[in-house]
Amino acid sequence: DLRTMKHVLENSLIERLTQGFARNESQINGLQDSDAELLRLPGCDLVLALTTDSLAEELEVGLYRDPYLIGWMAVTVNASDLAAVGAEPVGVLLSETIPPDADDDFLAALQRGVSDACSASGLHVLGGDTNFSPRIHMSATALGVLADGPIMTRKGCRPRDAVFASGPLGLGSAFALTQFQSGSEDPPQNMMFKPRARVREGQMVRHWATSCMDTSDGVIPTLDQLVRLNDVGIKLTGKLEDILHPDALYAVRAADLPEWFLLAGPHGEFELLFTVPRESRERFSSTASALGWEPIEIGEIVKHQAVTMPIHGRQQEVDTTTIRNLFTEVRGDVNQYVAKLVTLHEEMAKTTLVHH
Amino acid sequence: DLRTMKHVLENSLIERLTQGFARNESQINGLQDSDAELLRLPGCDLVLALTTDSLAEELEVGLYRDPYLIGWMAVTVNASDLAAVGAEPVGVLLSETIPPDADDDFLAALQRGVSDACSASGLHVLGGDTNFSPRIHMSATALGVLADGPIMTRKGCRPRDAVFASGPLGLGSAFALTQFQSGSEDPPQNMMFKPRARVREGQMVRHWATSCMDTSDGVIPTLDQLVRLNDVGIKLTGKLEDILHPDALYAVRAADLPEWFLLAGPHGEFELLFTVPRESRERFSSTASALGWEPIEIGEIVKHQAVTMPIHGRQQEVDTTTIRNLFTEVRGDVNQYVAKLVTLHEEMAKTTLVHH
Numbered sequence: 001d002l003r004t005m006k007h008v009l010e011n012s013l014i015e016r017l018t019q020g021f022a023r024n025e026s027q028i029n030g031l032q033d034s035d036a037e038l039l040r041l042p043g044c045d046l047v048l049a050l051t052t053d054s055l056a057e058e059l060e061v062g063l064y065r066d067p068y069l070i071g072w073m074a075v076t077v078n079a080s081d082l083a084a085v086g087a088e089p090v091g092v093l094l095s096e097t098i099p100p101d102a103d104d105d106f107l108a109a110l111q112r113g114v115s116d117a118c119s120a121s122g123l124h125v126l127g128g129d130t131n132f133s134p135r136i137h138m139s140a141t142a143l144g145v146l147a148d149g150p151i152m153t154r155k156g157c158r159p160r161d162a163v164f165a166s167g168p169l170g171l172g173s174a175f176a177l178t179q180f181q182s183g184s185e186d187p188p189q190n191m192m193f194k195p196r197a198r199v200r201e202g203q204m205v206r207h208w209a210t211s212c213m214d215t216s217d218g219v220i221p222t223l224d225q226l227v228r229l230n231d232v233g234i235k236l237t238g239k240l241e242d243i244l245h246p247d248a249l250y251a252v253r254a255a256d257l258p259e260w261f262l263l264a265g266p267h268g269e270f271e272l273l274f275t276v277p278r279e280s281r282e283r284f285s286s287t288a289s290a291l292g293w294e295p296i297e298i299g300e301i302v303k304h305q306a307v308t309m310p311i312h313g314r315q316q317e318v319d320t321t322t323i324r325n326l327f328t329e330v331r332g333d334v335n336q337y338v339a340k341l342v343t344l345h346e347e348m349a350k351t352t353l354v355h356h
Numbered sequence: 357d358l359r360t361m362k363h364v365l366e367n368s369l370i371e372r373l374t375q376g377f378a379r380n381e382s383q384i385n386g387l388q389d390s391d392a393e394l395l396r397l398p399g400c401d402l403v404l405a406l407t408t409d410s411l412a413e414e415l416e417v418g419l420y421r422d423p424y425l426i427g428w429m430a431v432t433v434n435a436s437d438l439a440a441v442g443a444e445p446v447g448v449l450l451s452e453t454i455p456p457d458a459d460d461d462f463l464a465a466l467q468r469g470v471s472d473a474c475s476a477s478g479l480h481v482l483g484g485d486t487n488f489s490p491r492i493h494m495s496a497t498a499l500g501v502l503a504d505g506p507i508m509t510r511k512g513c514r515p516r517d518a519v520f521a522s523g524p525l526g527l528g529s530a531f532a533l534t535q536f537q538s539g540s541e542d543p544p545q546n547m548m549f550k551p552r553a554r555v556r557e558g559q560m561v562r563h564w565a566t567s568c569m570d571t572s573d574g575v576i577p578t579l580d581q582l583v584r585l586n587d588v589g590i591k592l593t594g595k596l597e598d599i600l601h602p603d604a605l606y607a608v609r610a611a612d613l614p615e616w617f618l619l620a621g622p623h624g625e626f627e628l629l630f631t632v633p634r635e636s637r638e639r640f641s642s643t644a645s646a647l648g649w650e651p652i653e654i655g656e657i658v659k660h661q662a663v664t665m666p667i668h669g670r671q672q673e674v675d676t677t678t679i680r681n682l683f684t685e686v687r688g689d690v691n692q693y694v695a696k697l698v699t700l701h702e703e704m705a706k707t708t709l710v711h712h
Binding site: 010013016017018021023024026027031036037039041043044045046048050051052053054056057060090091093094095096097100104107110111114115118124125126127128129130131132133135137139141143145147328331 | 372373374377379380382383387392393395397399400401402404406407408409410412413416446447449450451452453456463466467470471474480481482483484485486487488489491493495497499501503684687
């Protein structure tokens with residue numbers, strides 16, 4: 001079976017790096033099974049949720065340059081992992097590597113970004129580690145807790161479950177597109193990108209969902225990972241334009257690129273994708289709505305292990321393995337990345353119709 | 357008063373970076389007050405200890421090149437922080453940035469280093485985050501727990517307390533010296549450096565000590581921080597050669613440098629420095645000895661806010677502020693760093709005797 005975990009480069013690297021590590025018996029989740037590590041410790045009634053995430057490629061390729069955004073994202077990527085397990089946020093530890101010549105304005109903006117993202121997601125800065133190097137590097141670790149109630153991981157969805165997104169999709173890819181757009185006559189549009197981790201939503205979703213994962217790497221990589229972990233397929237239904245953020249749609253149309261590129265990643269929008277059993281999805285939606293939140297039903301879980309979506313006017317199987325590995329394979333070259341997606345798009349136009 | 361926290365560059369940066377951050381009410385320790393953050397959460401009988409630490413400068417300046425050592429140290433620096441609060445280790449989250457062209461041998465050695473250090477310190481790998489960049493970067497976060505019993509932080513020592521080291525000192529500086537020795541006829545001696553976090557010792561020390569801190573930044577910076585945080589002074593008594601590791605002594609003598617340079621940092625030996633009330637120090641020592649451990653009594657807490665030690669054959673006040681800031685001020689140039697220490701040493705020979 002080609003669609004196993006190890007055919008995705010990132011998964012196979014993680015497996016290589018972690019083989020031989022003994023797992024702690026207090027850990028609830030298996031490797032890769034959830035966005036945050038879940039621990040049940042003797043002497044503690046709470047389940048602890050711990051996650052660590054860095055800004056590395058985003059800084060390396062120059063996607064995040066604004067110090068406020070860097071601070072905001074260093075916290076938000078971790079808060080989003082807590083959201084995806086439905087944890088109540090507690091605090092964050094920062095590990096910052098800062099250029100020795102960074103000026104006061106830079107440091108103040110970085111700090112404001114961290115502070116604002118903490119406020120927005122209910123986290124406090126617990127401590128951290130500061131180092132100096134010409135290359136900025138930011139990583140953080142977030143701690144959350146779960147009182148009694150169900151455990152939510154990436155695993156557990158079943159055919160016929162409804163697939164939801166916590167909000168409109170595509171802003172992560174659209175932001176990257178506008179930052180790197182080359183060969184354009186106009187200067188790249190300065191797009192607003194300041195995702196809020198879906199922390200409150202996650203705490204509610206935990207009581208309804210059969211699986212959940214955030215779209216930190218983009219929608220298609222997230223769908224692909226859910227498909228691999230659960231031995232199911234995912235069918236996106238309806239029109240793509242109905243699930244995409246208007247600003248993202250505007251950007252992709254201005255660049256004359258297909259709408260589904262907004263779902264390709266690798267830079268995501270930090271929404272949650274989650275599944276709800278068919279029979280409870282209407283009650284879930286109305287409960288969410290009563291809280292002033294409108295999650296978007298984007299598709300359904302199917303048996304056949306593939307991701308399909310409406311492209312070229314028909315339900316099309318998407319080569320998610322190739323798409324997930326693409327950015328690594330082109331070594332982060334954005335123009336090459338887009339060119340390869342265009343080739344994939346043209347190939348799909350030639351393939352015969354698939355039905356499942 | 358010159359000897360406040362903010363006259364050390366690192367402290368003042370940390371203050372600038374953290375001002376305005378709201379602290380979490382469940383956090384026991386204040387900023388900089390302990391090697392790990394301590395949390396008492398509602399619904400949990402345990403105190404949680406959380407710490408994050410990176411290898412940044414060590415990789416940047418090429419001090420750690422061997423992938424096994426890199427993996428070992430990424431875990432050990434964090435385990436050592438848990439040791440310094442006397443926590444029982446639980447697990448570690450790794451945040452690794454790896455060169456895309458790293459080969460299998462490199463990755464296997466890195467992983468073995470992580471795995472061996474985890475075994476040595478009673479930690480398990482809980483999860484992590486892997487990124488790619490030409491520049492390797494390793495950071496980790498460790499979680500430990502404290503059941504009932506006293507809380508141990510960097511604060512609480514009082515004049516007349518005895519100052520202990522968990523083991524012989526100076527290997528961290530000696531290792532750096534041998535790695536960077538330049539202008540030498542012989543190739544640098546390949547010194548063994550593989551510090552073990554004093555995790556078991558820390559759990560015992562917690563029941564005796566009035567303050568504790570690990571020497572991750574070297575002995576003098578650690579003494580300096582304890583002095584600043586506690587408004588006391590520290591007097592190292594006896595001969596320096598009695599508290600230094602034989603291999604470290606050998607290296608510093610071969611380089612024809614003063615013995616006290618081994619205490620200067622910024623690369624430390626990851627021992628614990630801790631204080632025990634005078635009246636219980638003999639009972640403490642015999643309890644330790646019964647467990648097969650021989651902590652070294654290196655000095656005492658005094659009232660006058662200074663660090664003194666035997667240099668040039670007399671009890672000499674050491675300019676710890678200058679020494680702590682030195683490596684940053686010379687921008688990591690090791691030869692300049694040693695040259696400035698030599699100047700300091702020569703100046704001390706000229707100053708008049710101090711007595712406290």
